[in-house]
Amino acid sequence: MQLVINGTATEVAAMTLADLLTELGHIGTVATALNESFVPVGARAGQTLSPGDRIEILAPMQGG
Amino acid sequence: MPDTPTATAKPFYGTVLSHPLMLGTAQYPSPAILAEAFRASGAGVATVSLRREGAGGAGQTFWAMIRDLEVAVLPNTAGCHSAKEAITTAQMAREVFETDWIKLEVIGNTDTLQPDVFELVEATRILTGEGFKVFPYCTEDLVVAEKLLAAGAEVLMPWGAPIGTGLGLNNPYGLRTLRARFPDIPMVVDAGIGLPSHAAAAMEIGYDAVLLNTAVAKAGDPVAMAVAMARATEAGALAQAADPMEARDMAAASTPVIGQAFLS
Numbered sequence: 001m002q003l004v005i006n007g008t009a010t011e012v013a014a015m016t017l018a019d020l021l022t023e024l025g026h027i028g029t030v031a032t033a034l035n036e037s038f039v040p041v042g043a044r045a046g047q048t049l050s051p052g053d054r055i056e057i058l059a060p061m062q063g064g
Numbered sequence: 065m066p067d068t069p070t071a072t073a074k075p076f077y078g079t080v081l082s083h084p085l086m087l088g089t090a091q092y093p094s095p096a097i098l099a100e101a102f103r104a105s106g107a108g109v110a111t112v113s114l115r116r117e118g119a120g121g122a123g124q125t126f127w128a129m130i131r132d133l134e135v136a137v138l139p140n141t142a143g144c145h146s147a148k149e150a151i152t153t154a155q156m157a158r159e160v161f162e163t164d165w166i167k168l169e170v171i172g173n174t175d176t177l178q179p180d181v182f183e184l185v186e187a188t189r190i191l192t193g194e195g196f197k198v199f200p201y202c203t204e205d206l207v208v209a210e211k212l213l214a215a216g217a218e219v220l221m222p223w224g225a226p227i228g229t230g231l232g233l234n235n236p237y238g239l240r241t242l243r244a245r246f247p248d249i250p251m252v253v254d255a256g257i258g259l260p261s262h263a264a265a266a267m268e269i270g271y272d273a274v275l276l277n278t279a280v281a282k283a284g285d286p287v288a289m290a291v292a293m294a295r296a297t298e299a300g301a302l303a304q305a306a307d308p309m310e311a312r313d314m315a316a317a318s319t320p321v322i323g324q325a326f327l328s
Contacts, residue, residue, distance in 0.1 A: 006116040058160070059123030062091070064113075064277030064278070
């Protein structure tokens with residue numbers, strides 16, 4: 001199905017948020033949001049995805 | 065001879081900072097220079113952020129480096145323009161950085177990057193209700209400060225000048241007023257510091273810490289400037305504790321007049 005991941009339309013096979021991170025190859029520390037709401041790490045496996053969902057995957061970055 | 069103070073006199077949400085210099089981590093020429101700036105200055109806090117990234121990006125390396133510095137970490141919500149956006153970012157930052165501390169930024173104007181204080185107060189109320197320890201980036205407005213404290217903030221971070229300008233303390237009167245009105249609240253001058261003299265001035269009027277980034281990262285020698293900023297905050301804190309003299313308009317001779325020769 002097609003999702004919008006970090007602002008880019010992307011075709012994926014994963015049906016849950018946890019599987020999506022695995023499919024994308026994320027192994028480090030990231031935080032996730034689905035349709036502008038935070039999804040904690042413990043809820044990713046149970047978070048099913050629907051076509052058109054907007055996913056944000058954020059990683060640590062320099063800041064002021 | 066008094067010890068040069070480094071630890072903050074007031075605790076921030078129960079934590080005494082090892083040094084009153086709170087240093088940003090962005091815009092350095094290299095990660096190595098960033099790390100050396102922290103080590104050489106002894107800065108007590110590192111501010112960090114969250115951004116979009118693909119798998120295997122530089123964020124994980126950066127985060128490992130910051131953890132190795134063994135300083136307190138203060139994640140920010142930089143770039144957020146609404147309470148909702150800032151709240152979600154704070155929730156994500158808490159999980160990634162494993163801290164309840166959040167430097168709450170809700171930007172209201174793209175030219176001045178000044179905070180939207182209405183959204184800021186609302187976000188503070190919600191986040192403190194969720195157990196966050198909020199460090200609100202605010203203006204020096206006294207009434208806004210009162211509302212932030214009423215919303216649950218236990219720290220205030222008024223700006224000195226707009227972010228990245230290096231203009232120093234634009235409104236010393238307003239900053240002094242806040243300090244006088246809230247003598248027991250830990251307060252930080254955040255943003256606008258361009259020179260060590262600005263940092264010292266903030267500490268001299270009783271602020272507990274300063275938060276800066278660009279002034280160090282964009283200096284020709286960031287490591288030397290970080291050290292200069294650290295020493296300036298120490299000097300300012302020492303001066304504040306030493307009870308500075310009152311300024312006056314007319315001259316007052318410091319050399320004794322008694323016993324002066326009559327030579328005219």
